[in-house]
Amino acid sequence: MNGLQAISDWFFGLQIYLPIAEVSLNIVVLLAIGGGVGLLSGLFGVGGGFLMTPLLIFIGVPPAVAVATQSNQVVAASVSGVLAHWSRDNVDFKMGGVLLGGGLLGSSIGVLIFGLLKRFGQIDLVIAIAYVVTLGSIGTVMAIEAVNALRKVRRRQGAPAKLHQHNWAQGLPFKMRFRKSRLYISATLPIAIGFVVGIMSAIMGVGGAFLMVPAMIYLLGMPTSIVIGTSLFQIIFVQAYVTVLQSVQNQTVDLLLAMILTLGGVVGAQFGGRWGARLPAEQLRLLMALVVLAVAGGLLYQLVAMPRELYAVITLGAPR
Amino acid sequence: MRRWIAALLLPVALVMSLPVSAKDIVADLVVHRIEITSGFAGTELTLFGAINEKGDAVAVVRGPTAPGGNLVGDTVEVRRKMRNLGIWMSGAHVRFENVPGFYAIAASRPLEEILTFDMLDRYQLGTAELKLAATEATAPNIADFAAALLRIRQKLGLYSTRVGHISFIGERLFRTSFNFPSTVPTGIYNVEVYLVRDGKIVDAQSFPLLVNRAGFSADIYDFAHRNGAAYGVLAVLTALLFGWIAHLAFRRR
Numbered sequence: 001m002n003g004l005q006a007i008s009d010w011f012f013g014l015q016i017y018l019p020i021a022e023v024s025l026n027i028v029v030l031l032a033i034g035g036g037v038g039l040l041s042g043l044f045g046v047g048g049g050f051l052m053t054p055l056l057i058f059i060g061v062p063p064a065v066a067v068a069t070q071s072n073q074v075v076a077a078s079v080s081g082v083l084a085h086w087s088r089d090n091v092d093f094k095m096g097g098v099l100l101g102g103g104l105l106g107s108s109i110g111v112l113i114f115g116l117l118k119r120f121g122q123i124d125l126v127i128a129i130a131y132v133v134t135l136g137s138i139g140t141v142m143a144i145e146a147v148n149a150l151r152k153v154r155r156r157q158g159a160p161a162k163l164h165q166h167n168w169a170q171g172l173p174f175k176m177r178f179r180k181s182r183l184y185i186s187a188t189l190p191i192a193i194g195f196v197v198g199i200m201s202a203i204m205g206v207g208g209a210f211l212m213v214p215a216m217i218y219l220l221g222m223p224t225s226i227v228i229g230t231s232l233f234q235i236i237f238v239q240a241y242v243t244v245l246q247s248v249q250n251q252t253v254d255l256l257l258a259m260i261l262t263l264g265g266v267v268g269a270q271f272g273g274r275w276g277a278r279l280p281a282e283q284l285r286l287l288m289a290l291v292v293l294a295v296a297g298g299l300l301y302q303l304v305a306m307p308r309e310l311y312a313v314i315t316l317g318a319p320r
Numbered sequence: 321m322r323r324w325i326a327a328l329l330l331p332v333a334l335v336m337s338l339p340v341s342a343k344d345i346v347a348d349l350v351v352h353r354i355e356i357t358s359g360f361a362g363t364e365l366t367l368f369g370a371i372n373e374k375g376d377a378v379a380v381v382r383g384p385t386a387p388g389g390n391l392v393g394d395t396v397e398v399r400r401k402m403r404n405l406g407i408w409m410s411g412a413h414v415r416f417e418n419v420p421g422f423y424a425i426a427a428s429r430p431l432e433e434i435l436t437f438d439m440l441d442r443y444q445l446g447t448a449e450l451k452l453a454a455t456e457a458t459a460p461n462i463a464d465f466a467a468a469l470l471r472i473r474q475k476l477g478l479y480s481t482r483v484g485h486i487s488f489i490g491e492r493l494f495r496t497s498f499n500f501p502s503t504v505p506t507g508i509y510n511v512e513v514y515l516v517r518d519g520k521i522v523d524a525q526s527f528p529l530l531v532n533r534a535g536f537s538a539d540i541y542d543f544a545h546r547n548g549a550a551y552g553v554l555a556v557l558t559a560l561l562f563g564w565i566a567h568l569a570f571r572r573r
Contacts, residue, residue: 015361017502019537020544024361024502072555079563087571125409240556247552251544255555256358256537262559266566303407311468316395316415 020254021065027260029059034073034264041077041265042084042272043279044213044228044288049074049206050135050295052261061257068246069254069261071239074207076262077269078232078239084273085229092180092226095190096233099212102191103238106198111245114203128303130204135296138214142289145218149282181222181230193219198238207235210292217285224281344523345371345515347379347494352527354500355534362477362502365529367426367511370492375517376434377486377494378427378445381529382420384507393419395455398465412459416452416469421505423447423473426484426496434516443514443521447479477501506531 017024033055037048049070056066085091117126176187193215201208209231216227247253276284347369354363367379396419402411427434431446440449452466459465473479478501486496509529514521533541544551 015359015502017356017358017360017537019358019533019540022503072559075556076559076563076566079560080566081563083564083567084570125407129407240559243556243559244549244552247544247555248548251548251551253544253552253555255540255544255551255558258555259558259562262562266562267570270566270570305408307401307408309468309472310401311465311472312399312401312410313469313472314397314399315421316397 016256016260018061018254018257020069020252021061021257023060023062025059025061030257030260031264033059034261035268036264037261038077038265038268039272039275040268040291041074041232042081042269042274043276044209044272044284044291048077048265050131050204050210051291053206054295054299056257061254062252064250064252065254065257068243068250068252069257071207071242071246072253072255072258073261073265074239075236075243076258077265078207078236080266081232081269081273082229082236084270085232088229088277090225091229091233092178092222093230093233094176095178095181095183095220095222095226096230098176098187098190099194099216099230099234100237102194102196103198103201103208103234104241106195106200107202107238107242108198110199110202113199117203127204128299130200132296132300132303134200134204134211135292136300138210139289139293139296141218142214142285143293146282146286146289150286181220181226183220183222185220190220194234201238202242207239209235213288224285228276343525344373345369345377345513345525347377347511347513347525348527349511349529352529354504354529354531356504356506356532356537357535358537360502360537362504363500364497365500366495366497367513368493368495369513370494371515372492373517374491375515375522376428377488378431378434378514378516379425379484379486379496379498380445380512380514381422381424381498381509382512383422383509383529384505384531385510385528393417394421395419396469398469400459400465400468413457414454414459414462414465415456416466417455418451418453419469420450421478421507422500422509423450423479424484424498425480426486426498428486428488428494431483434519435521436519439519439521445514446483447474447481450479476503478503500531504531506533 014027015024016027016030033052037052037055040051041048052070052073053063053066056070057063061069082091174187175184177184193212197208197211197215200211212231212234213227216222216231217224222230243253279287347367350366350368354365365381369377369379371377395415395417397413397415399410399413401408425431425446427445431440435445440446444450447470450470452469454462454466457465470479474481477499484496484498486494488494509531510526511529512524512526515523532538
């Protein structure tokens with residue numbers, strides 16, 4: 001009993017003071033959060049911001065610091081993930097570059113929209129609803145698709161798969177050849193996807209891979225194995241841009257917190273990457289759909305359930 | 321070790337200084353400075369003091385103060401959530417001025433036994449006595465918002481939940497301790513001690529307490545606020561390095 005007490009004292013004594021967040025938190029908990037989110041990041045090719053931000057806020061990091069710091073941590077996790085995918089030749093750099101072009105444009109406009117919404121108040125509500133709606137609909141569509149795909153695989157194994165689909169998008173101009181993705185499509189399509197995801201990610205304060213990955217699979221028709229590495233490649237640049245922007249404008253990036261999360265995150269991402277390479281694509285998609293739906297459900301619950309504390313205190317600053 | 325010596329010598333020094341000093345109450349902290357370093361997880365400060373004749377003692381720590389030393393607190397907005405179409409959203413708000421970031425109090429006996437309500441109110445002794453002046457309100461029930469502010473800050477350990485105990489060693493020497501959470505705001509605090517006899521405050525003393533960042537955590541904070549762009553670039557480079565090292569470390573397996 002005494003030994004147990006000593007171990008728990010030691011565990012809960014591992015506190016570290018975070019200089020920008022201005023709060024002291026347990027280093028083991030932070031490493032675990034980084035590792036868990038990193039695992040999902042490597043597995044699905046998402047940055048994990050949609051999970052990391054709510055988790056950090058939950059353990060006591062101020063929301064502004066949580067949003068800004070997770071962008072920085074996602075850079076590290078994505079680099080480690082891209083290198084792992086690159087070594088297996090699973091990154092389409094050309095496609096990543098085109099998506100990035102649209103993404104940077106979109107996120108710049110998204111920052112403007114964010115400012116407008118902030119002026120009207122209720123920005124938190126808009127963000128929460130945006131999360132629930134996007135995560136909920138994407139999760140549902142992915143889950144249905146993945147279940148159908150799994151059934152088909154079981155029913156007629158070895159059936160020849162279609163190489164690519166023909167649809168209205170084939171008629172668009174500025175056609176480009178994406179060798180790695182085995183696609184010959186209009187460049188306007190990935191640019192538009194990057195643009196829309198850029199806007200959403202700036203407003204929601206996330207990398208946006210959970211929007212990007214399904215769009216690449218279902219709208220562009222890219223092979224799932226290429227999608228993850230390419231999405232991670234694109235995320236590095238968007239999140240690096242956001243990190244610098246947040247540092248300049250709000251001083252909300254906590255370097256120490258980011259380093260601890262990164263330490264857990266890169267290790268998790270490596271395991272995730274390895275594990276993901278072994279799992280069948282349909283199962284992977286179903287798993288991701290379930291994670292996305294779980295987060296959407298949790299956020300929806302927070303919106304509709306009676307809050308334990310009805311009041312919130314916001315310090316506006318001292319009159320000096 | 322040095323702190324222990326200081327703690328042991330302090331009361332002796334205080335007693336010896338009494339005949340020279342005309343003060344009826346003297347007190348001091350064992351340390352006058354709280355340094356927020358990377359290992360900071362909140363702290364406890366001990367206050368020692370002496371009185372020259374039998375009476376009650378009250379001690380208060382509040383802050384941070386404005387640069388002039390005046391006790392000017394923050395402007396704080398309290399928002400109440402309300403239900404609309406089944407969804408909880410921010411509703412009415414009340415804005416308070418002059419709200420202290422930290423408030424802790426200790427006394428040798430329950431406050432209401434040693435001072436009248438008027439006196440407690442005048443000196444703002446006790447968390448419930450903090451004067452919260454509303455400057456802007458979109459709801460009529462301001463008192464509910466003020467109570468919520470106190471309750472939330474009490475839960476964070478920033479305001480005393482109950483009056484701490486000042487214990488007397490004999491009739492003259494007293495001691496107590498104050499707890500500071502890791503979220504304690506930085507700045508200069510005011511420590512006040514009051515000597516109470518027959519329901520009157522007969523003497524008082526006050527001195528400052530400094531709460532500041534130190535070491536690595538101070539360096540990071542200063543860098544982030546002095547040169548945001550360089551800080552952001554450094555953050556990105558650190559992330560790139562970490563990601564690359566992780567890849568190298570795991571490649572062989």
